[in-house]
Amino acid sequence: MNLLEDLNEILQTELNKLGYQQIQKKDTHNLLVALFNVQDKTVSVKRRRVYISRELNAKEIEEPYNNYLKLVRNKFKNGKDVNPHLSGGSTKLY
Structure with a gap:
């Protein structure tokens, strides 16, 4: 051993x-x-409560960014993997 x-x-x-x-x-x-x-x-995969700030909620976000925001928000709410949405630097080992 x-x-x-x-x-x-x-x-x-x-x-x-x-x-x-x-x-x-x-x-x-x-x-x-x-x-x-x-x-x-x-980011660990688990369901989360998602809060949208007043400032972000008040903004009119144009497409396709609004859809991207909804996609990521729903992934957090439903406990789906959001790691593919992280930057490339997050996958570097060293």
Whole structure:
């Protein structure tokens, strides 16, 4: 039994579950940093109450932006995955 090898395997498995197949830096420190970064940058999938500010509600938002706003709001309300709507930087491991 090798604790570091076991930990590295667990970390790689968790990153694989999150969709990261090719992990370049496979030492324990970098795997931990990568997993924590991914966990910090992703939005957990669960139902949420959505509040629209008075300022945003008062604005007339033109199409297609109004539809995008409704789509994301409904995903939050219904507990759907909103992570595909995050910026590209949120998917970087390091």
